[in-house]
Amino acid sequence: MNNSYSAMRIFITLFFAMCLRIVPLSDTLAPLNPDWVLLVLIYWSLAIPESVGIAHAWFLGILVDVLLGRHFGQNAFIYSLVIYACLVWHKQLRQFPVVQQSAFIFLCLLFSQLLFFWFKNVHASVQITGIFWLPIFSGTVLWPFIYQLMRSIRRF
Amino acid sequence: MPLRATLSVLTDSLKYAVDLPISLFEKVSSELSSYDTLKKENTSLRQEQLINRTQLLKFDALEKENIRLRALLENSFKLGEQVLIAELLSINLVADEHIMVVNKGTRFGVHPQQPVLDINGVVGQVFRALPFSSEIMLITDPNHAIPVQVNRNGLLTIAVGSGMSNQLNLPYLPNNADIRPGDLLITSGLGGVFPAGYPVGIVDDFPETNNKSIPHITATPKSLLDRKREVLIVWGSNALMPLTTPLSKTPADNEQ
Numbered sequence: 001m002n003n004s005y006s007a008m009r010i011f012i013t014l015f016f017a018m019c020l021r022i023v024p025l026s027d028t029l030a031p032l033n034p035d036w037v038l039l040v041l042i043y044w045s046l047a048i049p050e051s052v053g054i055a056h057a058w059f060l061g062i063l064v065d066v067l068l069g070r071h072f073g074q075n076a077f078i079y080s081l082v083i084y085a086c087l088v089w090h091k092q093l094r095q096f097p098v099v100q101q102s103a104f105i106f107l108c109l110l111f112s113q114l115l116f117f118w119f120k121n122v123h124a125s126v127q128i129t130g131i132f133w134l135p136i137f138s139g140t141v142l143w144p145f146i147y148q149l150m151r152s153i154r155r156f
Numbered sequence: 157m158p159l160r161a162t163l164s165v166l167t168d169s170l171k172y173a174v175d176l177p178i179s180l181f182e183k184v185s186s187e188l189s190s191y192d193t194l195k196k197e198n199t200s201l202r203q204e205q206l207i208n209r210t211q212l213l214k215f216d217a218l219e220k221e222n223i224r225l226r227a228l229l230e231n232s233f234k235l236g237e238q239v240l241i242a243e244l245l246s247i248n249l250v251a252d253e254h255i256m257v258v259n260k261g262t263r264f265g266v267h268p269q270q271p272v273l274d275i276n277g278v279v280g281q282v283f284r285a286l287p288f289s290s291e292i293m294l295i296t297d298p299n300h301a302i303p304v305q306v307n308r309n310g311l312l313t314i315a316v317g318s319g320m321s322n323q324l325n326l327p328y329l330p331n332n333a334d335i336r337p338g339d340l341l342i343t344s345g346l347g348g349v350f351p352a353g354y355p356v357g358i359v360d361d362f363p364e365t366n367n368k369s370i371p372h373i374t375a376t377p378k379s380l381l382d383r384k385r386e387v388l389i390v391w392g393s394n395a396l397m398p399l400t401t402p403l404s405k406t407p408a409d410n411e412q
Contacts, residue, residue: 018167019174022247027321031251066160067167068249069284069291124299129319132252 006048009153013040014060018067031131034139037064038079038112042105043150045086046093057083074119078112098144105143109136161262164286171257171289175245182385238391239273240264245289254297254317255283258387261290266389269349273388277355277378278302278343282389292387295356295377296321304356305344309334312344315356315375324357324375337361341375351390 017036025033041060044052061076068075085108086093093104113136120126242258249255260266262285270282272292280300283293295302300317311334315324329335339359345352357375 015170018170022171022174022249024174024178024246024248030248033248033251063163063167066163067170069255072160126298128252135251 003051006051006154010044010052013044013150013153017041018064021064022067031134032138034135034142035109035112038082038109039105039139039143039146040150041079041083042086042108043147045083046090047150047154049087049090052083053087054080054083071119071123074116078115081115082108082112098147101147102140102143106136106140109139161287165288168261168286168288171245171247172259174247175259178246179243239388240266240391242266242272242290242387242389244385244387249291252319253299254280254294254319254321256280256292256294257289258292258389259289260389261286261288263287265391266290271350271354271390273354273390274379274386276380277357278350279379279387281349290389294321296324302350302356303344303346304341306335306359307340307342307355308336311335312346315341318374322376323360324377326359326373326375329373335359335373 014037017040020036021033023033024030037060041052041057045057057079058076061074061079062072064070064075064079065072089104093101096104113133117128117132120128240260242260245257245259247257249257258272266282266285268282268285272279272281278295280292280294280297282290284291293300295315295317296319297317298319302315303312304315305312313326313333314328315326318325324341326335337359341356341359343350343352343354343356355378357377360374360376362371362373
């Protein structure tokens with residue numbers, strides 16, 4: 001595949017992922033909005049690990065920090081750690097059936113959300129409710145669909 | 157934060173891109189509104205303006221009187237707040253935080269800690285100003301607290317955000333506080349962020365108890381926090397409001 005062609009796809013999918021991250025939803029749906037950017041990034045790191053690396057994840061995380069008004073480096077740190085795990089295990093993960101893959105995605109999202117919780121608490125002690133953890137579940141449930149969609153985009 | 161400001165040019169274009177379909181839809185639907193509805197709206201607006209104008213006439217006289225009385229008391233009174241109308245972008249940043257994004261930023265001179273109002277009352281304060289947009293923390297955010305007073309008797313307290321868009325908590329009240337359901341809470345001006353005298357909320361119903369111990373008291377914000385598209389960013393007095401009356405004050409200072 002042409003390299004600039006796939007770079008274009010990565011760029012466009014990440015652009016839409018960032019748009020989806022801030023899309024306005026109703027009060028009931030908004031807490032369910034998963035971390036689209038991380039999910040898309042995980043897909044690309046599993047599909048073409050030779051061209052999507054930790055540096056990309058880190059820079060994208062910085063952009064997401066600015067987009068969401070977080071402290072600098074929160075998302076960058078979390079994304080690079082998750083993408084590191086994906087790169088280490090990408091060969092096994094590719095062979096996994098979709099259920100097992102979803103379990104891995106669940107662990108990734110749980111890890112990232114736990115770190116977010118920790119960052120929040122370092123900043124100031126906070127109260128969180130159950131809805132804080134909802135994006136993990138919605139992301140896990142959506143992963144098979146995202147995987148299929150992204151695969152068809154990659155092979156298009 | 158020059159790095160954040162620079163990168164925000166990229167991300168702000170995203171925010172505007174997400175907002176575009178919704179604002180476009182609103183623009184089109186307002187373009188397509190019929191002559192009849194426009195006419196009706198026009199008449200109702202004209203009536204409203206008439207009422208507002210007569211009230212303003214009275215307000216003018218009251219303001220003059222207030223200045224004179226405050227001059228007698230040797231107290232400072234700042235006038236002439238400057239406002240900027242900003243429009244909310246329809247985007248959701250973080251689900252469990254009440255932060256909204258408006259389309260005016262440092263290019264318009266917006267800076268952090270500016271109070272933000274709408275026609276009904278206090279909305280929040282500017283949390284972070286970027287070149288093309290700024291983030292506004294609403295008074296209902298769990299991390300936000302606003303110094304208020306009860307309009308009826310001047311009782312001072314602090315209203316803390318609850319995390320729900322229609323509720324404020326009043327946790328710091330003594331047991332014998334004179335507060336009743338339906339009381340209007342206004343900004344007290346203490347703390348120096350919010351100018352004094354703007355409506356914040358109405359105290360909710362709470363059960364009266366025999367032993368005078370006050371239950372968990374809540375209030376409903378006056379501003380329609382989840383519906384408004386337009387807000388006012390205010391440039392108030394830059395100086396902190398004096399907590400005590402300064403001793404050496406010449407009468408000339410009070411004339412303004």
